[in-house]
Amino acid sequence: MNATPLIELDDVRVAFTGGGLRRTKTEVLHGVSLDIRPGETHGLVGESGSGKTTIGRAILGLVPLESGSIRFRGERIDGLRGTRRRALATQVQVVFQDPYTSLNPSLTIGDTLAEPLRAQGMGLADARRRIRELLDAVALPSGAADRLPREFSGGQRQRVAIARALAIRPALIVCDEAVSALDLTTQRTVLELLLSIQKETGVSYLFISHDLSVVRHMSHRVSVIYRGDIVESGDAAVVTSAPSHPYSRKLLLSAPVVDPAAQAERRRQFESEFAGARR
Numbered sequence: 001m002n003a004t005p006l007i008e009l010d011d012v013r014v015a016f017t018g019g020g021l022r023r024t025k026t027e028v029l030h031g032v033s034l035d036i037r038p039g040e041t042h043g044l045v046g047e048s049g050s051g052k053t054t055i056g057r058a059i060l061g062l063v064p065l066e067s068g069s070i071r072f073r074g075e076r077i078d079g080l081r082g083t084r085r086r087a088l089a090t091q092v093q094v095v096f097q098d099p100y101t102s103l104n105p106s107l108t109i110g111d112t113l114a115e116p117l118r119a120q121g122m123g124l125a126d127a128r129r130r131i132r133e134l135l136d137a138v139a140l141p142s143g144a145a146d147r148l149p150r151e152f153s154g155g156q157r158q159r160v161a162i163a164r165a166l167a168i169r170p171a172l173i174v175c176d177e178a179v180s181a182l183d184l185t186t187q188r189t190v191l192e193l194l195l196s197i198q199k200e201t202g203v204s205y206l207f208i209s210h211d212l213s214v215v216r217h218m219s220h221r222v223s224v225i226y227r228g229d230i231v232e233s234g235d236a237a238v239v240t241s242a243p244s245h246p247y248s249r250k251l252l253l254s255a256p257v258v259d260p261a262a263q264a265e266r267r268r269q270f271e272s273e274f275a276g277a278r279r
């Protein structure tokens with residue numbers, strides 16, 4: 001794995017202005033530094049409201065920074081506008097949590113996938129060919145192209161969202177709770193798909209989740225965020241099983257365990273299924 005970072009956040013601060021009369025600014029990222037290497041999955045874990053999505057949005061250029069910098073392959077990208085931002089958008093894509101709202105309900109799957117390709121200036125015949133390739137890559141039949149999102153299950157829609165993110169061969173996909181809305185079995189197949197795509201294409205993921213066991217199995221490295229600060233960062237197995245920061249330990253201990261035996265079994269299954277895919 002190449003050690004030069006694909007994405008590098010250095011001391012990133014983000015603040016939002018409140019909607020009240022006084023319109024005070026509240027800082028939600030307090031100097032976040034992290035990097036993502038080519039071909040790597042960097043997991044980002046933390047409780048609700050800790051700032052995970054804001055980090056993803058900052059990388060995508062959707063929120064301005066108060067200070068700090070974001071670099072893509074060594075070049076500053078924070079503050080990029082216009083054509084340079086659009087050019088970067090081909091390199092950094094996103095898959096959101098909710099497969100029911102992230103696809104345009106009135107566009108067929110084919111049109112959904114054609115949009116980013118056509119925006120790149122790809123001709124009709126090439127776009128059709130690429131759509132077939134993409135559907136194949138996410139294990140959907142080519143006939144899916146003529147159908148509307150409502151004809152698909154949540155897991156299938158998430159496959160479409162992944163295909164759309166992959167369409168223009170990005171270097172990084174921000175997966176923001178990308179499997180959280182899916183049932184366990186569907187989660188597993190989508191995670192497996194993400195891993196096999198990474199193996200094949202070398203794409204990097206910023207994998208945002210509140211589910212430690214999923215993050216552990218998907219990630220090479222993990223960062224733990226607490227109230228806008230990265231409190232721990234390191235090898236996935238170490239951070240998620242023997243964390244050194246008290247908050248990470250608390251997060252590990254407070255991970256929902258509805259049925260400890262079932263959780264252990266689920267973990268064991270994840271371990272064996274994904275161990276092969278990670279090699």
Ligand SMILES: Nc1ncnc2c1ncn2[C@@H]1O[C@H](COP(=O)(O)OP(=O)(O)OP(=O)(O)O)[C@@H](O)[C@H]1O
Pocket residue numbers: 016017018028046047048049050051052053054055210
């Ligand atoms: N556009 C916005 N305007 C004002 N405040 C915001 C905005 N976006 C996020 N925030 C605030 O920033 C903080 C971090 O939010 P963020 O969505 O990044 O957290 P998160 O860790 O992704 O949470 P969750 O797991 O619930 O999605 C929260 O306090 C949130 O209310």
